[in-house]
Amino acid sequence: MQVLHARADGSFVIAGPSGPYHVTAEDPMFAEAAAAALGAVLAPEPVLAAPPVTMADYEAALGRHVELAARARGYKGAASCAGYAASTVPAWAAEAAAFVAWRDQVYLEAFEALAVMQGGGATPSVGALVASLPPLAWPA
Numbered sequence: 001m002q003v004l005h006a007r008a009d010g011s012f013v014i015a016g017p018s019g020p021y022h023v024t025a026e027d028p029m030f031a032e033a034a035a036a037a038l039g040a041v042l043a044p045e046p047v048l049a050a051p052p053v054t055m056a057d058y059e060a061a062l063g064r065h066v067e068l069a070a071r072a073r074g075y076k077g078a079a080s081c082a083g084y085a086a087s088t089v090p091a092w093a094a095e096a097a098a099f100v101a102w103r104d105q106v107y108l109e110a111f112e113a114l115a116v117m118q119g120g121g122a123t124p125s126v127g128a129l130v131a132s133l134p135p136l137a138w139p140a
Contacts, residue, residue, distance in 0.1 A: 001029070003037040005045040012037055013045065053126060055114065061126045062110050066103050069136050078103065094139040102136045109133055 002015040012023045012033040023033045066078045073095065075081040082103070084096035110133065117123045124132065 001032050001036045003033055003040060003042060006037050006042055007045055053123075055118075057126055058110070058114060058129060061130050062107065065130050065133065066106060069102070070099060073099075073138060091139075098137065098139050102134065106133050 003012050004015055004020060005013040007013065007022075010025065012030075013020050014023055014029070014033055014036075015021075023029050027033075070076075070078045070081040073081065078099075081099045082096055084092040085100060087093040087096065110129065113124070113129055113132070
């Protein structure tokens, strides 16, 4: 058995018949891999570069952010929440109005930040962009 790498979590990567194979402690081959790795000089595990962040990644994160805000309030999603804007129940209409106003502000600020990025300006991480967006204030 050829052990290629010992991983930080105590598992191993071995040369399998069809490429690298990850051997965890639960794998029947673990004892054999551990024995083969004992005293061996192993190459460091390669660090794979993260794929570049795309505009689609930002757009997906914004959509999730808006959807999760509505769901956190008990709605099925953003469309469901916004659909109560014309409700005859004042509390529901007020929640929908607050949500729609917030959603619009989120997208306006996000589109402005994305335009700056596309123009060569600062490129925040997806998480940093979402964290910079305004909070949602539900009516009391």
